[in-house]
Amino acid sequence: MTLVSVVFDLALVVATMLATATLVIVGPRQIAAAIRDARWRLEVCLLPLAVLALVLFIRWSTVDVVIRLERRVLGNNITPQLFELEQFLFPQNPVTVLQTFASPALTEFFVFVYIYGYAFLLLFPFIAYFALSNMDDLSTLILAFTANYAIGLTFYILFIAYGPRNFDPLLFEPLLYDVFPQSRSLTNQVNQNTNVFPSLHTSLSMTVFFLAWLTREKYPLWVPVSGVLAISVVVSTMYLGIHWFSDVVAGTMLALISVYIGRTYTVRGIHRSIRRYLDSRFGDRGSAGQQ
Amino acid sequence: MKRVAPSVTRRSLLAGASGVGLSALAGCSERFWSRAENTSPEQVxxxxxxxxxxxxxxxxxxxxxxxxxxxxxxxxxxxxxxxxxxxxxxxxxxxxxxxxxxxxxxxxxxxxxxxxxxxxxxxxxxxxxxxxxxxxxxxxxxxxxxxxxxxxxxxxxxxxxxxxxxxxxxxxxxxPDRIGGAQEQLSLSRPPRRAIEFVDILSQEFDDGPFDRPLEIGVYGEALTDRLNPLVVDRNRIQGLLGLLYDPLARRSTTDTHEPGEPATYEPWLAEQIEWDDDGGLTATVTLRDGLRWHDDERLDADDVAFTFRFIEDTSLGDVEGTVPAPRYRDRQTLLENTGRIEVIDDRTLELPFGSTGRPAAVRALSVPILPEHIWDPRSEVIAERQTRALVADNDEPVGSGLFEFGETSMDELVLEPFEDHVLRSADVPNRPSVLENFPQFEGIRYQIEPNVGAMLDSLADGAVDVTANAVPPDEVATITDASGVSTTTTSTxxxxxxxxxxxxxxxxxxxxxxxxxxxxxxxxxxxxxxxxxxxxxxxxxxxxxxxxxxxxxxxxxxxxxxxxxxxxxxxxxxxxxxxxxxxxxxxxxxxxxx
CATH class of the missing domain: 3.10.105 (Dipeptide-binding Protein; domain 3)
Structure with a gap:
């Protein structure tokens, strides 16, 4: 009941933001043209999209197994180490520093950015790159997102970490769920509270920003917009007590790696080289067996 | 002299120097050895x-x-x-x-x-x-x-x-004080946790009752309905839920105030009567109510009661060397002198031997939930070292004998249906617990599961939930007080x-x-x-x-x-x-x- 209304609310707000941004940044003519010949564009992106969908599907379908594996079999809880590392590096924890500026207005802003801004930031590049004359940037985006999820989720299996708000409510304020408790029913669908290292909010947002920079000639306006939003999302994860500074650093590194992967490789190329490798290892034996 | 003197000086100088060097080294090596030999004390x-x-x-x-x-x-x-x-x-x-x-x-x-x-x-x-x-x-x-x-x-x-x-x-x-919220019209005196406290709410006479809908209970947490096994400890759970599904022989009364030297007051539940005899060791002769049934319509008899105590003592039922005791209710089972000596006299009667146990402690054994032998006996199978199937079973469709039977569950709700065949639902059973006088005022129970306390309190304010059954943190009390039509209840615990x-x-x-x-x-x-x-x-x-x-x-x-x-x-x-x-x-x- 509450989940449905939260999702509906989210869809409404984000759709409005997307429509506005599309008109201003992409332009009505370009988007109309892109929709007219959508077919070949979709065909080109079908394979990378399928891989992204596969990663998300594996994630969704194995949640129970993964939780058991992560918590009961591996059980590497690194929360104390993250906390102590930051105690050692900084005179005061960066989250505490950010939270000293807390005010109701700032909290409202960061809650908005954390939920709505983030959803918008992730979805808009799909529209923008779809409207370009070739699909290279869109393929890069999809592959970079896939890499983010694949690597991030592997980390989540290997490490259990709780965010600052869960670690110590006396040192860190749990601002998000104080202001907006229902958002938990939404975030619960997507994630567990043991998955904070690295911050996927950070890595995906920064991925979008890095790609915006690389495509700055096509969408100059998108660079400052995505920059401000991405940085705000990153700050919001710490301000709201959800992530440690370490998660954010790891998330940014993950974004760099993912963008590198997205730019350097293509799904087709990876597929081809895997096949070539398998052929060279097992291909001869396979054909020998058939004879 | 002149010739010798400098050489002596040189020699003595050398000797002195090497002596100093050696002794210095010796001092050093002593310290070195003692450091190497003794680990220095470390911080706790x-x-x-x-x-x-x-x-x-x-x-x-x-x-x-x-x-x-x-x-x-x-x-x-x-x-x-x-x-x-x-x-x-x-x-x-x-x-x-x-x-x-x-x-x-x-x-x-x-x-x-x-x-x-x-x-x-x-x-x-x-x-x-x-x-x-x-x-x-x-x-x-x-x-x-x-x-x-x-x-x-x-x-x-x-x-x-x-x-x-x-x-x-x-x-x-x-x-901590138990803090809860409830719709004002229910005028509850305390937030419920124990099964009998929920039964108490269902038996209250309301101005506009009885209602032809279930009692809506708000709870919050993660994976609350994954395991409904009454014997395991490593899971999250909804308090009181399993107590509603599984009846014990007797339940501790909601109004009990006993002295430390006296036995607590218990309401007879599955038992119609319990007679204590202190001649040569304490025994309790339990007479079960007539016509008891499990939720799957099998008959509940004295063998099930004897089985439950034997099973808690050893969930492998003798299949392993030593025993595999249940992690819950185990201590209460040890109040019995010897589970092997529980005497089943007929379908409805059995004798529990307590040996030297005194009555103030012995009555605790009555509150152990009784398990159906036909379901749990096969779960005595040993599946790993010191592990039986009973201790890992999710028991996702629990069959008990309580006033409510398991209906259905999803991620955000769990429904208990009224178990119409329960003997205590009819008003004219002998020795009916006094708490059931006006039972029931609602048709069944529905738990609404929320992700966190804030969402649970929102549901309460919306009127989607009648009463909350999870801990409300003290700093959330204002949220309940601010909502209209809703009242805060607290009690010490x-x-x-x-x-x-x-x-x-x-x-x-x-x-x-x-x-x-x-x-x-x-x-x-x-x-x-x-x-x-x-x-x-x-x-x-x-x-x-x-x-x-x-x-x-x-x-x-x-x-x-x-x-x-x-x-x-x-x-x-x-x-x-x-x-x-x-x-x-x-x-x-x-x-x-x-x-």
């Missing part, structure tokens, strides 16, 4: 485990104060947040912890300490001695309170608590925040150390600052060990030294605490407490 390390703030913010706050105070006392204290089900697993099953902070569901009767502390349970799982504590003095007193009644029992209990002040196997921080120590840890094996650690929480500060006053501080020796009792126990006024906080406003005075450690033989180096 302790890891505190507790649940993340999402699960229990108060526990996380208590942990925070404890961690800061331990560090100020020179201990290398780290804190590991761990989700509730996993914490229970680490503490109650694997014994993998140093110190833990947890909200204990509460001790119903002093005799529950027998399970918590008796050395007979050191190797068992569940709330049976999770500290690995063994002390012959404590064992003897635990047995004595179990076998006596009246003044003799009160005296042994007083002696026990006096003794525990010195050995401090665990400590109590505070007794027996549940308590516990700090437990693993006796297997080299330092925690020392009772003097545990005694000092038990002092490092400022209970008064915790009650006023963390609970905003919605809690009670333990002020008597029995209360420092989780046992509030229904009435006062004489001779428990002295709480020294556990109740003395060496500091103020939650923060310790490091000098005073260091002095305490030095007094019991510990040393400090550069502010670090050494092993």
């Amino acid at each position: 390390e302790l890891t505190i485990k507790t649940v993340p703030a999402d699960d229990d913010a108060i526990a996380a706050m208590i942990m925070s104060q404890l961690r800061e105070n331990l560090q100020a006392a020179g201990i290398d204290a780290t804190h590991e947040p761990i989700t509730e089900a996993e914490l229970y697993r680490d503490v109650l099953i694997d014994g993998d912890y140093d110190v833990f902070v947890v909200k204990h569901p509460g001790i119903d009767e002093y005799d529950a300490l027998h399970g918590l502390l008796h050395s007979q349970f050191v190797a068992e799982r569940g709330w049976q001695n999770p500290f690995h504590f063994s002390d012959v003095g404590v064992d003897e007193l635990l047995e004595r309170q179990r076998t006596t009644d009246g003044d003799a029992r009160e005296e042994s209990l007083t002696e026990l608590f006096d003794y525990l002040l010195e050995t401090a196997p665990f400590t109590t921080v505070a007794y 027996t549940s308590f925040y516990m700090v437990g120590y693993n006796i297997h840890h080299p330092e925690l094996g020392n009772p003097n150390v545990r005694q000092i650690l038990s002092q490092l929480i400022d209970r008064e500060y915790v009650v006023s600052e963390f609970f905003n006053g919605f809690a009670e501080e333990p002020t008597r020796s029995n209360e420092l060990f989780g046992s509030r009792g229904q009435t006062h126990l004489d001779g428990t006024e002295s709480t020294m030294p556990l109740s003395v906080f060496p500091g103020s406003d939650g923060e310790i005075d490091p000098e005073r605490v260091r002095q305490l450690f030095v007094e019991v033989g510990y040393q400090y180096d550069d502010g670090a407490l050494l092993k």
Whole structure:
């Protein structure tokens, strides 16, 4: 009941933001043209999209197994180490520093950015790159997102970490769920509270920003917009007590790696080289067996 | 002379130099060897485990104060947040912890300490001695309170608590008030937790009742409905739910106020009558009600009752060398002298032999949920080392004998349907529990499961939920007061925040150390600052060990030294605490407490 209304609310707000941004940044003519010949564009992106969908599907379908594996079999809880590392590096924890500026207005802003801004930031590049004359940037985006999820989720299996708000409510304020408790029913669908290292909010947002920079000639306006939003999302994860500074650093590194992967490789190329490798290892034996 | 002198000087100079060099080296090597041979003493390390703030913010706050105070006392204290089900697993099953902070569901009767502390349970799982504590003095007193009644029992209990002040196997921080919210029209007197308290709500006469809809109960948490197995401990659960599905022989009355030397008042449930006989060992002759059925329509008879006690003692039913006891209800089963000697007289009658157990303790055995033999007998199969199927089964479609049967569950709800065939639903059964007088005012029960407390309180304010059944943190009380048509209810409880120590840890094996650690929480500060006053501080020796009792126990006024906080406003005075450690033989180096 509450989940449905939260999702509906989210869809409404984000759709409005997307429509506005599309008109201003992409332009009505370009988007109309892109929709007219959508077919070949979709065909080109079908394979990378399928891989992204596969990663998300594996994630969704194995949640129970993964939780058991992560918590009961591996059980590497690194929360104390993250906390102590930051105690050692900084005179005061960066989250505490950010939270000293807390005010109701700032909290409202960061809650908005954390939920709505983030959803918008992730979805808009799909529209923008779809409207370009070739699909290279869109393929890069999809592959970079896939890499983010694949690597991030592997980390989540290997490490259990709780965010600052869960670690110590006396040192860190749990601002998000104080202001907006229902958002938990939404975030619960997507994630567990043991998955904070690295911050996927950070890595995906920064991925979008890095790609915006690389495509700055096509969408100059998108660079400052995505920059401000991405940085705000990153700050919001710490301000709201959800992530440690370490998660954010790891998330940014993950974004760099993912963008590198997205730019350097293509799904087709990876597929081809895997096949070539398998052929060279097992291909001869396979054909020998058939004879 | 002139020729010799310089050479002598040179030689002596050389000799002197090499002598100095050698002796210097010798001094150096001595130090080197002694360093290599003796490992220097290291700082005492302790890891505190507790649940993340999402699960229990108060526990996380208590942990925070404890961690800061331990560090100020020179201990290398780290804190590991761990989700509730996993914490229970680490503490109650694997014994993998140093110190833990947890909200204990509460001790119903002093005799529950027998399970918590008796050395007979050191190797068992569940709330049976999770500290690995063994002390012959404590064992003897635990047995004595179990076998006596009246003044003799009160005296042994007083002696026990006096003794525990010195050995401090665990400590109590505070007794939180139970806080809840309910629709005003229900005019509830207290927030419900126990099954009988829910039954009590369903039996209240309402102005506009009875309702032809289920009672809507708001709860919150993660994976609450994954395991509905009444015997396991490593899971999250909805309080009271399994008690509604599984009936015991009798339930402790909601109005019980018994003296420590007397047995508590129980309402007969599956049992129609229980006759106690103290001739040559205590026995209870139980007569079951006529026409009892399980939810799957099988007949419930005396064999099921005998089976339940045998099964709790050994869930492998004799298939392994030794036994595989259930992690829950195990201590209550040991109240029986010998489960092999339970005598089933006919379908409805059986004799429970309690041997030397006295009645105040023995009545606790009546509240064990009775399990259907035809379902649980096959689960005695051994599937791994010291593991039977019964201990890992999710039991996702529980078959019990309660007033409600399991309906359906999804991620955000769990529905209990009325079990129409239950004999207690008809008003003219003999010896019907008085709590059922106007039962039922609702048709069934529906739990609405929310992700967190804020969402649960929103549902309450929206009117989607009649009553809340999970802990409401004190700082959320205003949320309920601000909502219209909704009222706050509070009541004091027996549940308590516990700090437990693993006796297997080299330092925690020392009772003097545990005694000092038990002092490092400022209970008064915790009650006023963390609970905003919605809690009670333990002020008597029995209360420092989780046992509030229904009435006062004489001779428990002295709480020294556990109740003395060496500091103020939650923060310790490091000098005073260091002095305490030095007094019991510990040393400090550069502010670090050494092993």
